[in-house]
Amino acid sequence: MHAFEFVRPADAAAAVATAAQAKTAQQGADVRFVAGGTTLLDLMKLNVETPARVIDINRLPLNQIEATPDGGLKIGATVRNADLAHHPTVQRDYAVLSQALLAGASAQLRNMATTAGNLLQRTRCVYFRDTAMPCNKREPGTGCPAITGTNRTHAVLGTSEHCIATNPSDMCVAMAALEATIHVQGPKDARAVPIGDFHLLPGSTPHRETVLEPGDLITHVTLPPPVVGSRQVYLKLRDRASYEFALASAAVVLTVAGGKVTRARVALGGVGTKPWRSPEAEAALVGQPANQANFRKAAEAALRGAKPQSENAFKIELAKRCLTHALQMATA
Numbered sequence: 001m002h003a004f005e006f007v008r009p010a011d012a013a014a015a016v017a018t019a020a021q022a023k024t025a026q027q028g029a030d031v032r033f034v035a036g037g038t039t040l041l042d043l044m045k046l047n048v049e050t051p052a053r054v055i056d057i058n059r060l061p062l063n064q065i066e067a068t069p070d071g072g073l074k075i076g077a078t079v080r081n082a083d084l085a086h087h088p089t090v091q092r093d094y095a096v097l098s099q100a101l102l103a104g105a106s107a108q109l110r111n112m113a114t115t116a117g118n119l120l121q122r123t124r125c126v127y128f129r130d131t132a133m134p135c136n137k138r139e140p141g142t143g144c145p146a147i148t149g150t151n152r153t154h155a156v157l158g159t160s161e162h163c164i165a166t167n168p169s170d171m172c173v174a175m176a177a178l179e180a181t182i183h184v185q186g187p188k189d190a191r192a193v194p195i196g197d198f199h200l201l202p203g204s205t206p207h208r209e210t211v212l213e214p215g216d217l218i219t220h221v222t223l224p225p226p227v228v229g230s231r232q233v234y235l236k237l238r239d240r241a242s243y244e245f246a247l248a249s250a251a252v253v254l255t256v257a258g259g260k261v262t263r264a265r266v267a268l269g270g271v272g273t274k275p276w277r278s279p280e281a282e283a284a285l286v287g288q289p290a291n292q293a294n295f296r297k298a299a300e301a302a303l304r305g306a307k308p309q310s311e312n313a314f315k316i317e318l319a320k321r322c323l324t325h326a327l328q329m330a331t332a
């Protein structure tokens with residue numbers, strides 16, 4: 001690993017001021033925050049990330065889970081994935097989030113991984129992680145070998161001719177279905193970003209993955225008040241039963257009355273270049289009887305824009321079955 005300076009700021013303002021000296025908040029940033037380190041240190045060992053300064057934010061008071069005045073939930077940036085998954089309020093009111101977190105990584109990793117770090121975890125694309133290979137995300141303008149190479153685990157939704165990498169997070173898929181908001185403290189002001197606007201599609205700039213700018217510190221995430229009577233499921237399909245990223249996953253938050261769907265929030269994982277909320281599936285569900293045929297129609301709608309690569313066409317049918325089954329589980 002290359003040499004770097006390790007900084008422990010006294011407070012959030014000092015952390016933001018130091019990080020604001022970076023030229024970019026994105027790939028290649030020379031100053032970076034570290035929380036659990038399970039993404040950043042991993043990539044530093046591979047020389048994929050080479051920051052000159054690493055700012056440890058673990059001592060900042062950002063590790064609380066609290067009720068908000070409107071009845072929602074405030075989750076601090078450094079709350080560990082394990083603590084969030086096992087929090088009684090999350091288990092009771094936001095079960096899809098608890099399920100998604102527990103489906104991710106391993107118990108050891110979940111004890112380290114944080115809320116903000118999970119939001120910003122990088123793709124598992126093998127070319128991105130290998131500095132001997134070109135990669136538009138790691139080195140803009142060098143090309144995307146995945147398009148003609150190994151792409152079985154890559155995305156089928158939201159891809160571009162410049163990058164087809166999958167966003168690997170489970171937590172973000174549940175947060176998309178729960179309509180979470182990301183709260184950011186920047187050098188000048190604080191702002192709140194709906195999760196649907198937080199991650200960017202690759203387009204012609206796959207090295208830009210989020211709307212964060214230099215100095216931006218995620219302070220917390222808020223969830224709206226729970227939807228009374230909603231049924232929630234996170235279903236993850238993968239090559240082995242644990243400690244593996246999703247080939248396809250689905251997060252559903254569904255309300256059913258009189259046998260009909262009255263409200264639906266649907267997001268997909270493992271198939272998109274960002275956590276993939278599906279308004280198409282939601283529109284197909286609302287007002288319809290909650291049955292297998294309509295669940296399948298919603299899944300068809302969700303994957304209508306999917307574009308397969310040479311090795312991953314199977315993901316389209318897999319994702320449809322995953323969503324159909326998740327909807328069945330939620331209404332069983």
Ligand SMILES: Cc1cc2nc3c(=O)[nH]c(=O)nc-3n(C[C@H](O)[C@H](O)[C@H](O)COP(=O)(O)OP(=O)(O)OC[C@H]3O[C@@H](n4cnc5c(N)ncnc54)[C@H](O)[C@@H]3O)c2cc1C
Pocket residue numbers: 032033034035036037038039040041042057077078103104105106109112113114115116117118119120121168169170171216217218219243244245246
């Ligand atoms: C072997 C392995 C298996 C895994 N399996 C899964 C899986 O199945 N599902 C899944 O979802 N995830 C999986 N993960 C990923 C894991 O969930 C992430 O690595 C973890 O959530 C990142 O959190 P962290 O706190 O360790 O982040 P860090 O490594 O500390 O940080 C990650 C990034 O976020 C930035 N950052 C951190 N905190 C802030 C902040 N407050 N404000 C602004 N920027 C910040 C850092 O600068 C860095 O760029 C796996 C990881 C490993 C190593």
Ligand code: SF4
Pocket residue numbers: 123125126127128134135136137138143144145146147162163164165206
């Ligand atoms: S898919 Fe994206 S991350 Fe993977 S090689 Fe292509 S540009 Fe790089």
